[in-house]
Amino acid sequence: MRRAMLFLLLCVTGAAPSAVAQTAPSDKNGKAVFDKWCAPCHGAVAPARGMFGGGALPGTAALAVKYKGRVPAVLEERSNLAPGFIRTVVRNGVFGMPITRKTEISDAELEDLVAYLTRKSARGG
Amino acid sequence: MNRVFRVVIACVMLSASAAYAQSDATRQKGNEVFQYWCATCHGRGAGMPGTIALTAKYKGALPGALEDRTDLTPQAVRFVVRNGAAIMPFFRKTEVSDADLDAITEYLVRRSPQPGERANTGR
Amino acid sequence: MAIPPGVSNRDWQTALQQFVQAVGESGVFTSDEDIGLYRDAYSPLWEEPEERLASAAIAPTTTEQVSEVVRVANRFRIPIFPIATGRNLGYGGSAPNLSGSVVVDLKRMNRVIEVDDRRHFAIVEPGVSYFDLYRHIQDRGLKVWIDCPDPGWGSPLGNALDHGVGYTFGAYRDHFHSHCGLEAVLPNGDVIRTGMGALPGAKTWAEYRYGFGPTVDGLFAQGNVGIVTKMGFHLLPAPEAYQTSVVTVPRRNDIVPLIGLVNELEHAGLIGQPGYGSPLAARRADLEELLKRPGGPPAEDLDRFAQEQKLGSWTCRLQFYGAPAVIAAHIAYAKDRFTRDIPGATFEDGELLRFPLTQEQLDSVRKVAVGIPNLAAFGGRRGSDGHLWFAPVIPKTGEAVLEAQRVFMDVFARRGGPALISPFSMPATWMYRAFVFLMGFPISRSDVTVNQRTRETMREIIKVAAEHGWGEYRAAPAFQDDVMAAYSYNNSALLRLHETIKDAIDPNGIMAAGRSGIWPRHLRGRRA
């Protein structure tokens, strides 16, 4: 898939409706999913020194380079994450971030994760 | 072969007289082979199981270290190398060849009486 | 002269001619006298019809010759049995599993191919002994140690293939585990090299063990799918110094924390091989009444005796290697830990030995502990023509030792006669992570009843061990079927897989038939 198409797909799925879970998503459960599966790369607290250069957690560091401060590099501080975008990135990966399978994060857990990562967006309106 | 029979054979061989040529070269070779194959058990140093066992066996009547013996016969040396004795195993020809065995024999009997001489058994 | 089973006299004569063509007259042994030299000197079947005897012996000097010998054997379906130095006495020596096999005696392949004292490895042929390798290193002043087992005349290659063990650090004591890369002749005569050796011109054959893809090396250890003709080993760099400290603990039940702490030191790499003992073992005569008690002597009574006699209940010799200041730190740390965890623990430090040793130090040092091959272990066994090892593997805990004592003492009590195990028996500690509760049964070359008794006891004790979940790590050919039978999980699924592999790699079943209880298809019915 060409990169342009990938972006297109990201946008399309990002706009898709989010109600797929059968039980109500829980942002509390979502925090547990985030801590287990996302925080090792996208967490807030960075090591004092990386093993192979760099100076931070890989996902957080990459987003800091990408956004240059326009939005927070730490995912949990973001208030502009769309449910569809989260789903797409988890299931498709992006750049060095790999695909995550359903034996790792089930569809229900993904909805919990979405609830957690969009909690600020929801409150913000 | 039972033990009694083996002892009989050994005695027969011990008393047999065999002519053996002596040569310094063979003895030197015999010394080398002895040091390689035998001295690790029968050497003069400490912790040598063969020497310890023979010391216990002869209780001072004969030296424990084979190189100090003056009563060894070629036949006895050959027999023990090829048949073993108690826990001493026998040696294959890929280990100690017949030529090596001849050399060891020459080396070990160098101080033993010549054929016809009376063996000094230390008694 | 015996003829191999299932081989016609005519084929046999032709085969012998072809063996001579392959290795020369001097490498083919067929006279009764010469073949007699391949008997197992410690055979538990000596002079009985079941004694496992060779039909001939062939001694090649090169891998190419081994390959040719195997091709001839395949052509005439002659069973062959490779030996390295053939000196694993107590585990079968130079005799085959299957009577009538032709022994392939690799003693003449005795080149030390390489020893590197900067990258710390060696590559050797099968006929090289520990003595040979040690001398090679000493003659050149190389700064590496070998880890050697008790009999210095053994082959590093053969010992590793028998899962043999040594006396220094955990990682080196396991001789098969510290091997790196091998060359083997397969039953069809093909030559393979494993690990990096499969890469032509490989630069790291004896350094990186896996190469690419599955590791097949394990199939050749205690196995029968090929003849190993070269093998690499990781060696230890010569440490600066060595010192022992013997810890003594007062109470019988201190065995549990004692072993726990020693495990911790060992698994952390702070000590080499530990050596356990009991000062009470020498006082068995004084304890006769106690020892006769049904169910064994109560711990309190033994403790009282030990206290009265000012003896400890258990000892462990700890061995430290490294720079003198590091050894001192290790010993201080160990003492601190033992003192904290086991009230009444006492210590006796040995002399700090710096390398190279003086002659006087050399004479008194426990040689295997500092990588010097010798034969001292053969001392002190008067009154026997040999011994047969029973080597069950038990967990490395005090509880397991006490249980093993009880279980095996029961066997001796039931059978009558002298017991090899007492409440003071301690296990051998060669394995890095497990104990071997070793026993040596007597062998006689003149009294067949001694051997019969040894065999009966051996068969029974193998079964008893299996009932407790303990298998043996190694056994003489006469008992390999019994030992393998204990490894019966899921209807002997592992053995059946071994057999599948055997049939695929050695369809004519010529290679070391019966070794480790693995028989080729046409002989599977004869399993004991």
Next chain:
Amino acid sequence: MVLPPNVSEADFSAALGEFRSAVGADWVFSSDADVALYRDSYSIYWGEPEERVASAAVAPATVEEVQQVVRIANKYRIPLYPISTGRNLTYGGSAPTLRGSLVVDLKRMNRILAVDEKRHFALVEPGVSYFDLYNHIRERNLEVMLDVPDPGWGSPVGNSLDHGVGYTTAPFRDHFGSHCGMEVVTAEGEIIRTGTGAVPNSDNWQDFHYGAGPTIDGLFAQSNFGIVTKMGFWLMPMPEAYLTGTVTVPRYQDFDPLIHEVSYWEDLGLIGMPDYGSPIGGGFFAPPPAALAALMASGWPSIDALERFVGVEARPAWSVRLHFYGPEETVRANWQAAKRRFSGAIPGAAFQDGEFLRLPIPPEQEPTLPDKPRLGIPSLEVFAMVARNPSTANDPADGHADFFAMIPRKASAVWEAARVMFETYREMDTPAPYNPFSTPINYYSRCFIMAAVVPTWRDPARNSRSRELFARIMDRCAERGWGCYRTAPAFQDQLARTYSFNNNALLRFREKLKDSIDPNGILSPGRYGIWPASMRNTRA
């Protein structure tokens, strides 16, 4: 939908039905969207016809379910491809070697069956990750230390079966070497246990790795002879302390005695993985400083020229960071002894004391701790190396393929390998991240690795170039006798061919084993270059 080769749609559909009965409908994944989750995120064939994609995936939860899956696959001759956590990114991830294989995803088999802090071992299922095992140990305050690889989401079982490596002392770093006992479902659906696990009721399965008879465990690593469903590992007792120290040496040619001295410490088991570096040459994969680039402009400099260059720079040519584990007294004594030995061996050697930490690390200190894998703490920090960073701000790669050349542990080999890599990149007009001060990695204690990290993309044009570079590196290294220890399915046939001694005798031996153990050729066809008889002529 991709079908397995030579399996009809009707048969496949029937097989999927049987798989659903075996493991439950929820755990058979056959929709396009679900199957796509098994793609290799870092595939060097992404989106091309050669991309190795699954036909479906099935996720059993027990060893009995694995047996049933294998039996059904035999019935329909469906090629299976087991994965444990499927997180060996750059080495294939969760995608099969053969397109159309059915992935057996063992992630749900995630029980930690034992961690023994007295005898220092663990027994786990394949779906357990290093994170899981670490958390289990920390929650119970067990006094053992894990040896972990860089990606903490990897599986101890899967990582060791891929010959993966870690960072502490030598015996523990080799994850396959420190395994002890395994349970395997064979290609015919039989359960075997290796080592003393074959003795029913064995209480020392994780203590003695051989049992009696031949050891077959090695057959299940980097291969396709069975599905490993349990595996034991030896663990290190939790050391009391951790101390690091850095040694620098002044001259270019001091590298050889430096390596020699480090090898002494390494092979006596006294240090963790040594960390080589060069204060002059720049960091790992970093471009050379300007002065060095200028020196290299007219070709690879001679040793004399490099020695002069070092003199002018007036900085140490080489450094190595050492890591000691143990009681405080002994780590300090070891570092003191190291200073004495290095000073004796190399005039001008200088020393810098590093961290001293008491173990275990209090949980609140963990997040900011550097070098987590060296302390047995799993993380994902390694991905910082390839994630978007200032030097790739506008064009981060989508993944990477790693070639790890196994070279001898000596300076001349390192210098030659750096030069070979440099020249191979140059042949391809690609910026070469190598210079005469490039340093090796020492994962396997006896061997150095000169690493090449080739980017992969979700763009066929760029991948084609990456593939060419990768293949060329492989050839150039093989010519010099340097193999690579592991690679992604896309290169496994090519790499297997470099191990060709005596007309590929080892490969032919493995093929014979394959045919005998897996007569229908259903398990991971092609993995590590081993194809079943029916597909051998299709080898790449």
